[in-house]
Amino acid sequence: QVQLQESGPGVVKPSETLSLTCTVSGGSIISYYWSWIRQPPGKGLEWIGYIYYSGSTNYNPSLKSRVTISVDTSKNQFSLKLNSVTAADTAIYFCARVLPSGSYRLFDYWGQGTLVTVSS
Amino acid sequence: DIQMTQSPSSLSASVGDRVTITCRASQSISTYLSWFQQKPGKAPKFLIYAATSVLSGVPSRFSGGGSGTDFALTISSLQPEDFATYYCQQTYSTPWTFGQGTKVEIK
Numbered sequence: 223q224v225q226l227q228e229s230g231p232g233v234v235k236p237s238e239t240l241s242l243t244c245t246v247s248g249g250s251i252i253s254y255y256w257s258w259i260r261q262p263p264g265k266g267l268e269w270i271g272y273i274y275y276s277g278s279t280n281y282n283p284s285l286k287s288r289v290t291i292s293v294d295t296s297k298n299q300f301s302l303k304l305n306s307v308t309a310a311d312t313a314i315y316f317c318a319r320v321l322p323s324g325s326y327r328l329f330d331y332w333g334q335g336t337l338v339t340v341s342s
Numbered sequence: 343d344i345q346m347t348q349s350p351s352s353l354s355a356s357v358g359d360r361v362t363i364t365c366r367a368s369q370s371i372s373t374y375l376s377w378f379q380q381k382p383g384k385a386p387k388f389l390i391y392a393a394t395s396v397l398s399g400v401p402s403r404f405s406g407g408g409s410g411t412d413f414a415l416t417i418s419s420l421q422p423e424d425f426a427t428y429y430c431q432q433t434y435s436t437p438w439t440f441g442q443g444t445k446v447e448i449k
Contacts (some may be wrong), residue, residue: 239392266429266440266442266443267386267431280436283437284437284438285344297362308394316386321350325374326391327438328376328391329378329386329388330397330429332386332387332388334384
């Protein structure tokens with residue numbers, strides 16, 4: 223059974239960089255896309271971006287100037303960095319596996335989510 | 343960006359009711375539409391992909407339909423464990439976008 227677990231600081235100061243890691247267990251990181259999604263408290267879901275295991279990335283244009291997603295296949299992990307954060311970046315951050323099925327993309331496994339609060 | 347609009351935003355229903363949630367895309371997305379269920383404090387759970395394909399293990403009372411711009415999620419007989427918020431998502435083109443959610447509450 224594939225499991226994903228987010229880790230990282232729960233509080234980040236304004237203007238600093240939010241850094242999260244997602245550790246994948248029970249399966250390989252190879253041959254899948256890996257994505258980050260966030261959800262402000264009480265609100266809807268926003269896709270942040272994805273990385274393919276080979277390292278190619280695709281980011282939401284609304285965040286593209288501030289986001290970097292990277293992958294470490296040796297550790298079965300992928301990571302998110304979001305710089306210059308503000309209070310608007312306060313959210314639950316989820317990592318997810320994206321299964322390619324033909325031309326479809328299936329968000330089939332998710333981490334439990336981690337709340338990151340931007341506050342001084 | 344493709345905008346996804348769900349209706350209603352919330353609904354109240356009783357156990358055993360048939361419930362339909364609709365999702366409209368701002369442009370045609372063929373059948374690149376998924377549905378998720380989210381309960382409070384939990385990650386979204388993947389239910390349906392390709393508009394109509396129900397994931398293995400998802401109860402048969404869940405079904406999806408539609409193509410192009412108009413889609414629907416139907417729960418044929420609402421069960422107590424189905425009270426949750428449901429989201430649609432398009433993966434036709436990036437940025438992949440979600441609907442705003444539909445909260446299904448107990449009547």
